[in-house]
Amino acid sequence: MDYLPIFLEVAGKRVIVDGGTTVAARRVERALNAGALVEVFDPDPGDEVRAFLGHERLTHHARVPDGADFQGCLVAYGASEEHDRDALLHRAAKAAGALVNVADEKQYCDFITPSVVERDPITIAISTGGAAPVIARILRARMEAMLPAAYGRLAKFLADFRGRIYEAVPNGRNRRRFWENLIEGPVGDAFLAGEEGLAQERLEAELQRGADVDLKRGEVWLVGAGPGDPDLLTFKALRMMQHADVVFYDRLVGDGIVDLLRRDAERIYVGKKPNEHTLTQREITDQMIERAKRGERVLRLKGGDPFIFGRGGEELEDVAAEGIPVEVVPGITAAAGCGAAAGIPLTHRDHAQSCVFITAHGAGGVIGHDWTRYARKGQTVVVYMGLNAIKTVMDAALAQGVDPEMPVAVIDNGTRLDQRVITGTLADIEARVVEADLPGPALIVIGHVVSLYGALGVKGAVADQYDMTLKAGSTL
Ligand SMILES: C[S@@+](CC[C@H](N)C(=O)[O-])C[C@H]1O[C@@H](n2cnc3c(N)ncnc32)[C@H](O)[C@@H]1O
Incomplete structure (x- = not known):
């Protein structure tokens, strides 16, 4: 983390915004929302800034600021989008001891401005430390969609009970749990459903019970x-x-x-x-x-x-x-995750009408399975914990008469960034796996569905690799 996340109290304090641009308007809006005394400097601000000009806590100066303007200023924003003007602002504001942020000029920034989701009084600030602000904006959009607007009102509603909750549940850990139960339990449900009266009734009942049994x-x-x-x-x-x-x-x-x-x-x-x-x-x-x-x-x-x-x-x-x-x-489960990530469907109308999950290991070591029951036409077998025992497993299946040409895939670290898939047949998969030196965890998939590997256009399972992997034992 390259930046310290803090929320700065600016209510009643001077905040300067230099510029009349769209960016300036966003800075003005945020500072006003936080209760600051905002001074905007610009000879001819754009419409978005003009929209705030009547605000009681905003003063407009139709000029650029000079050094004396920054005395007593807590935060100065440069938003003129003029490089020389930004440089002047930075120098003067720093000389007056203000915190400075100049849009798109990292060298003139004491702090960066996060993407913000507001559910007043809840504020969520998201930052990528300047690395990729677009990601912060995308995350912000997701959170906007995820968080019911009523959460802000819920926070205000609960704020009135803070003191009583503190008294009713003196133990810190229990109190945290009490709060969680309120917010995610029947009280929060009622409030978010618009039934404020019911939420209050339930909350009173919870307070009566106080630090009761359930929390202990x-x-x-x-x-x-x-x-x-x-x-x-x-x-x-x-x-x-x-x-x-x-x-x-x-x-x-x-x-x-x-x-x-x-x-x-x-x-x-x-x-x-x-x-x-x-x-x-x-x-x-x-x-x-x-x-x-x-x-x-x-x-x-x-x-x-x-x-x-x-x-x-x-x-x-x-x-x-x-x-x-x-x-x-x-x-x-690994079978579902690995099947999806490798592009191998575990069932398929043309290849497998059933699928069994088995483990190679039991309490007493490698299990001796009846392979004729499992590895047969129309059925997929997924073997968990089989990587280290792959030779024993394959030898046993071959010895019991299972078709040596039966397709087999070994999916190592499935669904993870370092996922690798080795394909082959019952007869040669062990040699291929040894050569690939897989670290595990790995899953063995046996059955005709493996022939679909690479054929379904699943990302990570490249279409033309199937033949190559089957023939040459190469890995993804
Ligand atoms: C003790 S079992 C646990 C299985 C787990 N409970 C599940 O439902 O996936 C461990 C085995 O799961 C399989 N496994 C778990 N995660 C895996 C992954 N990401 N890729 C491949 N195999 C995995 C391996 O066969 C491993 O030896």
């Missing part, structure tokens, strides 16, 4: 984080990630996802690699139980979907046995 009771949330691409998180997962007190997360949960956790949530890495365990399963569960009993909201964040080869069921059995409330949020 911890919970465990078992949440799927998807296969790696942060954009594949569900809204619900993201919301819980923003509310948890403590997070236990796996190796398969990527950095981009961990970055989205609430800043002050405690993060406990419990990643497991094959043959390398940071904490045992029992230790993880015990810690989750202990934290929930302390009244914390415990987020167990798992790669993919927690109930698909995620041992989520086992963890919950122990938690539930302690009487701790549990919630499960599904995630996009």
Whole structure:
């Protein structure tokens, strides 16, 4: 981060805007909205600036400013779009100790102006640190669409209760949770639905209950984080990630996802690699139980979907046995994510009418599957946790008489920036995978749907690579 994000109090203070351009008009508008005493300097301002001239806190000077004008000025904006005039403004304003911003002249800027979403009194400021302001504008447009206008009114409504809430729920952590429950629970719902009276009634009831049982009771949330691409998180997962007190997360949960956790949530890495365990399963569960009993909201964040080869069921059995409330949020499982990202549909009317997910590894090591049941015409087999056992898996399938020419794809780091796809056949995929030296995690897809790889125009799965990869074993 190259800039310090702060909100500056300018109410009743002098802000100078030099220029009569459209940019000047935006600066004037924002400064007036924040309560500043605005002075505009320009011999002949454009219509957009003129529109503000009658404002009681605005003074117009039909000239360019000189050094004396900047005395006592807190912020000076250069918006004339004339380089020499901007340079003069910068020198004079700095000499008077003002903070200066000159549009499109980075060397004359003490600060940059963010893109702003306003739901008064809520203000969201977005900045790319000057790197790509258009991105900030696009994000702003998205947020405008996302945030109900009533959020501003909700903030004002709740502001009147701050003192009473402080008294009713003295504990800081519980108070934060109380606020979250108000805003995202029945009180917020009623208010946003336009039923202010009902919202008030509900809020009073909540205040009566004060720091009651519910806030002291911890919970465990078992949440799927998807296969790696942060954009594949569900809204619900993201919301819980923003509310948890403590997070236990796996190796398969990527950095981009961990970055989205609430800043002050405690993060406990419990990643497991094959043959390398940071904490045992029992230790993880015990810690989750202990934290929930302390009244914390415990987020167990798992790669993919927690109930698909995620041992989520086992963890919950122990938690539930302690009487701790549990919630499960599904995630996009690796098979769905990798299939989409590689452009391999897992079912297709011409190629596969069924699809099975199997794991190569069980509690006792590599599993001996009945391959004639799985790898057969009209069915796709997706093998989880099979990369390190690919030789054993392929040998077993071949030994049981599965067609050696059956197409196979191995998708490594699916949905992530470093995704790679290796294709081949049951007979030669192992050699190709060894040569490619894939780091994992990787998924093995067996079946005729693999022949569609590269044929569907899916971004990242280039159309003419299929033949090449099948024949030459090259990678994407
Ligand atoms: C313990 S399982 C967890 C599966 C997870 N619960 C899910 O629903 O995707 C781990 C296996 O999932 C697969 N996997 C997870 N993320 C993957 C990714 N981004 N690309 C390829 N395979 C992945 C690999 O086979 C890996 O060995």
